[in-house]
Amino acid sequence: MADSSLEWRDTVVPVTEENGHGVEQQVSRTTDLEKYGRDTEPFGALLEARKRPDQINVGREERWISMISGGVLIAYGLTRGSWSGMALAAAGGTLAFRGVTGHCPMYAAINANTAAGDSRESNGVHVEQAITIDRPAEDLYTFWRDFGNHALISDYLASITVTGETTSHWVAKGPANKPLEWDAGVINDVPNELIAWKTLPGADIAHAGTVRFKPGPVGRGTEVHITMQYYPPAGTLGAGVALLFHREPSIQTADMLKRLKRLMETGEIVKVDGQPHGQSLLRTAIHPKS
């Protein structure tokens, strides 16, 4: 596992680059996984189903739907505080499990498979997000390029240290309070337009990303487009588990963009933690921070 993890880390490629005409284009995301097949997958051992992909019979989008709606049902069921609520929460748990593992016993029984043709299964997690912010591209680029600022717009980063002209060291709060660390290097930098980066070998979360700042239509500010190719600590399972703790990368990215927008448009990120509320054991159990 250790060997193969080095291979895929080194072969992550940036997801966009300039072609001869100065226009960005999507480039191949081929990794060793595609060349050598699933056996070299580094985190297969952590998820039995991943070693035997024939057990994954729920398609990618459907798995997300299962996980999200399962999570919603769990949360809603628990807030009901009644037996029917508990039944809802239990049903949510089944759905969420189906989403996390990608295995549906009912599909297996009727020989159905909605995962056939999912090519992204082995390529880690691909994240694409966009937001429009009512500030000039220049301001947004300047904020982003000063990587220390990212602590202001993320609640999962513990620290960011700028280590060189193009390099920085990042520490994130991982699951179970285990910090996740990586070094990142800027691989493309077009002032006021684009920043691309990738993690350096040895990263706990290997990823590559690009952020583009594009003027929107008249009166609409600047469009911020972010694309990331990301390998969570334990493959798709890691993303699934992380989702339950609000740590899933696409949610994190969306959340970060919203915080960026709030900060840039209003000068602050409106808070609700720290407000008063009535005491309740159930509340403390499901929402300890509030």
Next chain:
Amino acid sequence: MKAVCWYNRFDVRVETVPDPKILNDRDAIVKITSTAICGSDLHLYHGVIPTMLPGDILGHEFMGEVVEVGKEVRNLKKGDRVVVPFTIACGSCFFCKSALWSLCDNSNPNAAMAEALYGYSPSGLFGYSHLLGGFAGGQAEYARVPYADVGPIKVPDGLKDEQVLFLSDIFPTGYQAAEQCNIQPGDTIAVWGCGPVGQFAIQSAYLLGAERVIAIDHVPDRLQMASEIGKADTIDYRTTNVGEALREMTGGRGPDACIDAVGMEAHGSSIDNLIDKGMMAAGLATDRPHVLREAIVTCRKGGTVSIPGVYGGFPDKLPMGAAHAKSLTFKMGQTHVHRYLRPLMERIQNGDIDPSFIVTHRMPLAEAADAYATFDKKRDDCMKVVLTP
């Protein structure tokens, strides 16, 4: 401080909780002098709005005295008497700049939750579920007001609390409902629901030049208020076929615009509403849109259906065929309260309207649990409760 906390369906309690603190630089803390229970609070009371947590502080219609301001709030100072709009708006995003305040992009910290349900998130609201921000509400002794440099309006001297309190929600809500009807000379406006929003919609329709307003409800004292104070013609839907009556009263044309001031929990025992009730009880439906169906079917061709009543999820069996065939216009949404604060304050100062007519019950905050039950059951002709901390 004392605050009204939601615990479960039909379970609200006055609890002792910590005083609110300034959390952002643009916050203010308001010491509440008057706070009302809104009809939409009853949706929370009935447990039909998802993402409430036990202990959440309720209330979104409140006013009081500024006791503390964050360091970015320069337009308010200690001692100012203010009314606070129930929608929370940053004042600087695209939507706020377009006067679509209840669609503010930045004021809902839980926007992702709302996006999962609605595609995009509306603004945060006070005391109205975590889906809409999880902000502590104003049925309390004190409240923290985010973006206090944008929302609260100062009250001119000489106006009593009850005259201006309803600028926080129901007066602008009724007014926006009428404004959305694009009233032309000669227009007849039908208003379903003679609760507080309906009453303000009736009077606003006349302020905006309606020829005639027809009000529909089943509660005798509400119909009486619509008739005596609102000068509306009335229909009691329990004894009269609404569709036939509206057609007859408008010379066979149908009302030029229909206002649904009822929303997701329609009363009545029409077949469609009984089915909705059963489905909702079984968890198979989110809304009971009987009024919306009736408004769509009875509205005149080319008319407008204006919907201040709250819908939450996926109302079933809406007659879109009728809406399409008759080229209806639909207007709806949470109220862009900020837009109306100043003009409606002027209307009150000029004596065009005195919103205090709506108040039927004045109770101490400590009796909030009883106040909710009284309002919910419409006991003792309860129309509007004002709580005093």
